[in-house]
Amino acid sequence: MIKNIEIADMEIKGPLIKGSFIERPNRFITIVKVGKKSVKSHLSDPGRLREILTPGRELYLRKAIESEHRKTDYSTILAKYNGELVSLVTALPNQFVKECIDSRILLFLKDFELVKPEVVHGNHRYDFLLKDKSGDLFYLEVKSVTYVENGIAKFPDAVTDRGRRHAQSLQALVETGFQAGI
Structure with missing residues (x-):
């Protein structure tokens, strides 16, 4: 044990x-x-x-x-x-990323602070809403990756309508002036 x-x-x-x-x-x-x-x-x-x-x-x-x-x-x-x-715990990646955001160890997010986890915008829920020093908002979606092929982590491990819609909603946010990422 x-x-x-x-x-x-x-x-x-x-x-x-x-x-x-x-x-x-x-x-x-x-x-x-x-x-x-x-x-x-x-x-x-x-x-x-x-x-x-x-x-x-x-x-x-x-x-x-x-x-x-x-x-x-x-x-x-x-x-x-x-x-x-x-x-194999789907909530664990979000906990891990939140700790990384709070401690600023993810270099590409070091200039952002957490505004709110589990934020709703339109018909979608996103894992995190962040804000940079200028006040610009960044919607962040976290995904757990368990599929690895030739040493490369890949997501998703299967095509899903839900995943496609989520990616499209993030793209729509970017097209309206927000920052967003997975």
Whole structure:
């Protein structure tokens, strides 16, 4: 069991339990071998994850806080892929990017400050609204990348209408004078 781990200086709190992937009966459930038993675990990432979720793949789970609304006792947190830990928690990239914005370690965003996370503009919700020193606004969308081909991270791992509409909405923001990026 891992107590706490840091990924690129971001700590994932709480003990993690090592297991190995068996199967994925639907988009939000993994069956994982932990010790000698198989457990059902919630998976927050609905992506294809074909390269990541392969039989025998080392996974790290967290015991869930008991809730009458949960259908599983565990959450799938990380996978080990080519010697690296890959996040399978869709909220984690936003937490990581927020820490990077706040500490100004992303060079291309060093002149921006956070105005508001989870901001709505028109019919779309964006992960972050930033502002530069001139007061110009920048809409930032963060994506978790789990698909890697020939050492290059690629997004998305499958064509989606939602993703296309989101990219088009960012383009429309740029065309009306805002700054925007993914």
